[in-house]
Amino acid sequence: MMVKPKRAYFAPDDLNDPALTRLIFRLGMPAVAGLSINAVHHTINMVFVGMIGSHEIAAITVVLPILMMVGAIGEGLGVGVATAVGRALGAGDPQRASITASMLVMLAIPLGLVLTVAILLFKRELLILFGASEAILPLAEHYLAIVAFSVTLTMLQILSDFIAISEGNTRFSMWTLMGCFALNIVLDPIMIFWFDFGLAGAAVATIISQIAALGAYFIYFRRRIGTLHVAARFMALRIDVLKPVLLIGLPVTLTSMLSSISFAVLFTFAGFYRGDDGIAGVGIAMRVLTLGMLPIVGLSLGGQAVLSFAWGANNSRRLLGASGTLLVLTSAFAVIYGLVAILLRYPVAAIFTNDVEIADIAAQTLALTHIPFVFFGARQILLVLLQAQGRARLAGFISVAQNGYFLLPLLFILPHWFEFEGVLASLFLAPALTALMSLGILVVILRQLRDNSSSNPITSFNSIASERVS
Known part of the structure; x- marks a missing residue:
């Protein structure tokens, strides 16, 4: 051989x-x-x-x-x-x-x-x-x-x-x-x-x-x-080369920074209402959630190269096929991982702690955060598809949604009324609202790609490139 x-x-x-x-x-x-x-x-x-x-x-x-x-x-x-x-x-x-x-x-x-x-x-x-x-x-x-x-x-x-x-x-x-x-x-x-x-x-x-x-x-x-x-x-x-890089990249940077701020606020409120047990329990759930995100983010990183290449080649059929394949793969993993985390939330929490109170908080948080997680694959594929197309404004709008204009306001409103339950409700509602918005936009974009693909396999994308960065 x-x-x-x-x-x-x-x-x-x-x-x-x-x-x-x-x-x-x-x-x-x-x-x-x-x-x-x-x-x-x-x-x-x-x-x-x-x-x-x-x-x-x-x-x-x-x-x-x-x-x-x-x-x-x-x-x-x-x-x-x-x-x-x-x-x-x-x-x-x-x-x-x-x-x-x-x-x-x-x-x-x-x-x-x-x-x-x-x-x-x-x-x-x-x-x-x-x-x-x-x-x-x-x-x-x-x-x-x-x-x-x-x-x-x-x-x-x-x-x-x-x-x-x-x-x-x-x-x-x-x-x-x-x-x-x-x-x-x-x-x-x-x-x-x-x-x-x-x-x-x-x-x-x-x-x-x-x-x-x-x-x-x-x-x-x-x-x-x-x-x-x-x-x-x-x-x-060269400004003409730097501009599209910054327009796509700045929302990604802003999203990461907003995530850091959001989690700081989250743990502050968790500690305020439930002390160290609240911080530890929520922290365990977020660690498990992050672990589930890694395979999806990794697949989307690899797939983004294919999507960007197909968009640059003006090949709508390949762009649609690659998007569909990524959507199936990431969504299947998200659904399986989310259901396992929900169904086995108490054994999973017990892996990290022997404290009954912390484990109970962790299990409750695991269930609430992993219900909307089943749609994380769709949200992630929408994001990399928009980035591949150079649609910077819409990609930025989706990118900052969950930990930006959804989670932060919810954390400042709901805990005031419902205390720790408001913290948990915020962790559920922010990704759920992001998922609903992402699914709606993704359906529209995939329909546009399907129409272009059926009418002309190699197309100029004029109908969906109004936000493309030159």
């Missing part, structure tokens, strides 16, 4: 492959694995920090929201560049795709440096804002002062991941993340305990791992293993 060459294994998949389901699985499953690896990475990192002491855990916890906001900026730019690159490749314009990718890599460096300076200048104020007490403030400041220097590395790594995914190479992204994760796990005990750096050792281990990951991407782009050519000669600032 002939061994597949390494270059062929890491080469991008053919985004025009007629076997749509197989292609989506090939692209989506490595993305799912990458997201899962990242989640496990943070968990194990926390375990090593926990071996130092409770104050160190508290310090890294209050730093986390700041790092999440940095990640939100990177994620927004990543989604924006991925959709723009996919459309350019589908339109048969690899040079524009390379210019887009190269320009965003160039911009990530000054942006990361500005964020680093801002964090260093205002680190104490930021940490106090996110709840650092006097006891943990010195530890948190020291840790944040070190990880602030990794902001540029974080931005570059996120962008590189999305660029590789956009050209159909989720495998390289997955293996790079796995290598980064493995190196970080090896370095954590060495830096923390052997060199006796303590909490600072965890930060140094993360930075070294990021440098290694970026080294892998440097080789990937330098040797042109993929389709794109990320090079200095393509790095001139």
Whole structure:
């Protein structure tokens, strides 16, 4: 049997492959694995920090929201560049795709440096804002002062991941993340305990791992293993290229930041009405919910490359087929996962706690949050379909709905009338309203695509491109 060459294994998949389901699985499953690896990475990192002491855990916890906001900026730019690159490749314009990718890599460096300076200048104020007490403030400041220097590395790594995914190479992204994760796990005990750096050792281990990951991407782009050519000669600032990236990416960043704010408010109200038990119970349910979202988000990330490519190629039949396949796959998983979480809510809650009161709150929250979760797949596919089409305003409107203009107002209204039950009602109503709105819009868009597909397989999309970003 002939061994597949390494270059062929890491080469991008053919985004025009007629076997749509197989292609989506090939692209989506490595993305799912990458997201899962990242989640496990943070968990194990926390375990090593926990071996130092409770104050160190508290310090890294209050730093986390700041790092999440940095990640939100990177994620927004990543989604924006991925959709723009996919459309350019589908339109048969690899040079524009390379210019887009190269320009965003160039911009990530000054942006990361500005964020680093801002964090260093205002680190104490930021940490106090996110709840650092006097006891943990010195530890948190020291840790944040070190990880602030990794902001540029974080931005570059996120962008590189999305660029590789956009050209159909989720495998390289997955293996790079796995290598980064493995190196970080090896370095954590060495830096923390052997060199006796303590909490600072965890930060140094993360930075070294990021440098290694970026080294892998440097080789990937330098040797042109993929389709794109990320090079200095393509790095001139072009507003016509940057505009569609920002219009798609900014709502994604805003959504992530709103999610952080919403969860802060959620846990504040849960703690106000039910104390630490309320925070713990709701926290367990949200952790289980997030775990269920990972496969759907991963599949949609892989599928987004196919959708963007089909839109760029003006192939409405393929766009419709890929959307339908993604909708079936993600909805089937959402329904199965949601029903299992609802039916087994008490055994699931018992996995996380032996406290009867906390388990009861967790079980109740699990049921209420996983009823609307069965529609999460449809909402996610609508979002990536709109992003692939460049319909920035509508994508942004859907993106910020659940944790923005639905959840936050509900949290400020319902608990005032119904106390803790109002908190739970907000967690049910926000995704339920988002699901209803998303389903209505998705039906309209799929009908438009079906009409175009039946009348002309290769169409200009004039009837649905009024919001397309040029």
